[in-house]
Amino acid sequence: METEHAWKGLAAIVPSPAGRSIEDLLSPRPRRQALTGFDADYSDIVDYIIRCTHRIWEEKNVGLCRSHYGRDCSIHTLAGPVTGAEAVVANTLATLAAFPDRSLIGEDVIWSEDAPGLFHTSHRIVSLMTHLGDDAFGPATLRRAQVTTIADCLVRENRIIEEWLVRDNAHLLRQLGIDPWTVARSQAETDRAEGSAGHAWRGEEIMRVLDGGGLVAHPPADHPAAGPAAMLEMAVNAARLGDASHMMSVSAEGSWPSGRKWVGRGGWIGAMNQLTAVLEASRVVIDHWAATALPHDEIAVALRWSLAGRHVRQGVYGPATGRQLLVLGVSHYRIRNGRVVEDVTVFDELAVLRQLAGGLGA
Template identity: 40%
Template sequence: MMTEPTDLMQGFDPAFRDPAHYILDITQRIWEGRGLPLIRDWYAADCPVRTPLSETRDVDTVITGTAATLAAFPDRELLAEDIILAPRSPGFYSSHRIFSPMTHLGPGSFGPPTGRAVKVRTIADCLCRDNRIVEEWLVRDQGAIARQVGLDLLSLALNFLRPGPDGGSPGPNALIARWTEPGEPIQFGDTAALAPLLEALTRLWQEGDFQQITRLYDRAASVCAPGGEEWVGYRAVEAGWFGWLAALPLGRFRLHHLICRTDPGQPVRAALRWSYHATHSGGGQFGPASHRPIVLLGLTHWEVIDGRVRRDWTLIDELSVYAQILAPKSAG
């Protein structure tokens, strides 16, 4: 059993009982309670927010983005499936997996309203101290949203790349959030127990070694995969990851952050933040090979039973991949 340091909530409002209560309460009050001005209270003014398509350091941008999402999906609910925590004394690091049912009722980045029901997952990793989020990494399954509202991801990426008011458009470098981090990955918990799984995951991505599937996953594993897909069992998991690795083969997989929780009454739970650098040199998943450099930015949650992953939630933003493929070569 893990015990949390006593100073975990040092500097936080005493109204928050513990880290999970803090994350749940501020999420509900900002989003479902429409408390957008509260973002200034709970985000540092210069908080870096990194997504697969952007990196911002301005709290006003967080407010603007939240408002835009609510305008398009005003009935969005944020249902916490899990919060995987690690101490960062003083303060803590949280990896928050959210399931959101919502309806496309307003205009926005996904086009005019369609009235279609949407279900989507997001994972938000937050470093929190002194009653504020001071750093955030966020991946939303935009491919799942696009498919459910009837949009083609290629067209959506082209729309994203349209020239702005200054006449310019983002180049490949401008599209890739700076997820490359120096040094060894930050790790918390009994991560040694996950070593065989992490080795299998790395070999799967870097070597395209699909024999690692049986070493990594339980025979009845369920993978909640990008695009809102679910793969169950070895054959489905193999076919699913093959689609990605055939298009982006033999790249470099890097783990940046790892939490391993061994809490009573629960399976071993892990939260991974990782990147994969490759070249779009294969066909299939993302169309004909473009030979463009691509960076995948991944957030993953695992439930591990008897030394194998039984449930896997992996979020990768497909829209960011298309945007990197299509970005003007002369820009960025």
């Protein structure tokens, strides 16, 4: 999938943003990576992601979305697809109307060059913001919130041509004092009123996952993503959580949706089991993988994955509904000495609840 193992050969040329100051990240520098068709002021693919995000969100130059997203780009979210640069502009303006002080802290950009000039970036962001304007969730609450987002982008010649976006929306709502189930049920009512035609994508994705499709090729055995990919597949598809957890350091720390924090192998097993134990015949497929080098001989791995199964048991999402469930997730792992020492996993639990409430074509 990668033309060159970025984690091996390009670390010194394109360093990770992890641990660097914003002043360093935004300092002008000469081109240090081949970027055919990109604006001249971007020095490398990490600089492109960090700098254009800063210009659009912190500097509020939202119109730059038109020169950084393809006219007909596809944006995939668990709540449903969005198409086109103009939709990105409109959604960004709407978010800033509700959270005008929103600032984005880029924690990492894990990337690969999947073909010459075709980059895949996985950008982990922590957003700090105050709910100062009315929005689709309701009237302004004037509350502060912090939420984690991961944006996987396919980039060619200065434009994002496809994006997969996951955000911890249920955790955001709870910080604003809004009940996620109330919002999910309201969204589900709208879905039912509009009919299922607009949500055919969900059924297609569930069938793809249950059929085991989507993975172009497993990471090579010597690639850092091979271990985490096998770990997820073993835990979900084979239900061998104990064996899978051996990829984890005994002191690993994790951050999962809705503010869940855990420590150690038992903590990871608990987080995975909360998601899969309520499902019948759950299955996960790895849709993309990448790795980049970090300081101190650590490696960052990004896995984008899709999971499906039937909700047949009571658990973290309430009583069983019998409905088919789809989850789109991204996991960022920090690896030291061959073991995962940190797991940041993000998926949209509000969109999960929306499906279980009977929305999104259920």
